[in-house]
Amino acid sequence: MPKNEGVKIPYGIIVHMSTIIAVDIGGTQMRAAAYTQDKIKPLKQKKIPTLASEPGGLERLISVIEDVYPKDGSVAAIGLGSPGPLDPHTGYLLAPPNNPEWHNFPLAPRVAEHFGVQTFLDNDANLAGLAEYRFGAGKGHHHLLYITVSTGIGAGVIADDRLLQGYHGLAAELGHVIIDPNGPPCSCGFSGHLEAFSSGPAIVRYVLSQLDAGVTSVLKRDDSLNARVVAEAAQKGDALAIQAYQRAGEYLGIGVASFLHAFDPSIVVFGGGVSQVGSLLFDSFHASLKQRVFHPRYLEGLVITRAELGDDAGLLGARALAEMKADL
């Protein structure tokens, strides 16, 4: 594609040629991709280790972007996704875990400055929700609730076709909604949050507490105990393992009932490793949700489904953010 060297080209054609760069900065990998607006498949993509706790993070980020960056001047915007907390309005990372170098760090401004291209940032859960809305399970819906159940619980909300970001950019932190004021401690240091009941570590914590109380199980207190091991034990019929997932599903149902009352979506999309276990978690989830929703109308036409985009959700969300914010 020839570089536009000042020749007047009709506006529509320029739009067609524009490229969006998307980056998903994960805990272990940084992935970058270049997209044209008309295709869901990237023109080019690249991944490198994040090495969050090592210096040089910005240089690694810039280098992985350069690896996919087209040299034809067609890049219209860059979208970045990262774990929070962060400020999507300013593009600053606030306090990403395991990365002291990036505390209160102007990530999007630095990238924008380096490439001379407008750059946008939001957190991974918001972007996965945005990706499912634009390209995945939520296509065609206007009101979407995305929940990822994994090591933590994150969420993204689309209300009336718009990503809910909030004043400080900290909206939709639904893993930290209080489910029971007297509930167990959460990874964030507070207690009683949904994440403290239904995340992978919460399931493990419950198993440990029951083992300590003398409940018999094939599960043992050791370093390899994680949510996947509990799920395997449950699939082999271990009563404690089954109960641990049922309990997580029950609290997830309580949380989602409240989220329906708050956001009234037409679709709830579940992502994250823990949500892959299927009926082990979702039988009790559905029963609990149905029991807790205070008006039957919330459930009319409501779709509850799994995320479709898998590992690409972060990249596609960063792309959708850039397209949305740059108004492409």
Added chain:
Amino acid sequence: MPKNEGVKIPYGIIVHMSTIIAVDIGGTQMRAAAYTQDKIKPLKQKKIPTLASEPGGLERLISVIEDVYPKDGSVAAIGLGSPGPLDPHTGYLLAPPNNPEWHNFPLAPRVAEHFGVQTFLDNDANLAGLAEYRFGAGKGHHHLLYITVSTGIGAGVIADDRLLQGYHGLAAELGHVIIDPNGPPCSCGFSGHLEAFSSGPAIVRYVLSQLDAGVTSVLKRDDSLNARVVAEAAQKGDALAIQAYQRAGEYLGIGVASFLHAFDPSIVVFGGGVSQVGSLLFDSFHASLKQRVFHPRYLEGLVITRAELGDDAGLLGARALAEMKADL
């Protein structure tokens, strides 16, 4: 003002001349007003008894609208506010309390048909929130949370300058967010909702439970016991009455902490009779909120204040809804 009889008038002038009719259908009174867009004071207003349980509700509504209706053809839109549940997308009332005639009733379509003017409907709490955002305590904010604490607890949310309505129009039912899964019964028949902890009747119910348990107090179990009587006893130093409000405030703080995590507003506006008691409720509310918000950034620049519009919130909200939906 002369009627526009086909003479071509520049667009801007027609907009200036248009009138909005607003109606607030309350439990005891129906109020109607005619507004021009440039003034907060109505051109004309009228109120009549609602008589919700008596037949002829639609006729009374039409008649009170006719009383304020300008005869110059200038009416551009009609906005109606009513207690829910209702569907703002279709304009149907679903099941208003004490009014069997209006169950599943096409209120907005009937009014639109009668007057030949586009007509919009939403619930009283959403509209009070919208009114405070447009004309009251929330002017200039883009992310607002309005909470009315009264016989029930209702809410209205503005996210990024838009009223959050949801797929079925049932968003922001924050009085029915689950605060404690094992909590007391709510007026809606479910349990553990914010309304079951912090509404006027919840405060009374707590007092009664403590009296039954033998706690001494100047308060007595009789028919005149209500949240106002409890507040008066508290102001005279009655320990049980003080504790009942403190407890309501504490749970309100837990609820609002979760709402900050969900919506991340820049202002929280409190309306409703119970919220008029001031520090009796709000000292414990503020302490609880501060203790429960999981990241200090939510509180940076956050305004927590009282509603400014009082009894006019319903009318001004119905007006704002009509202006917003008719894109005036």
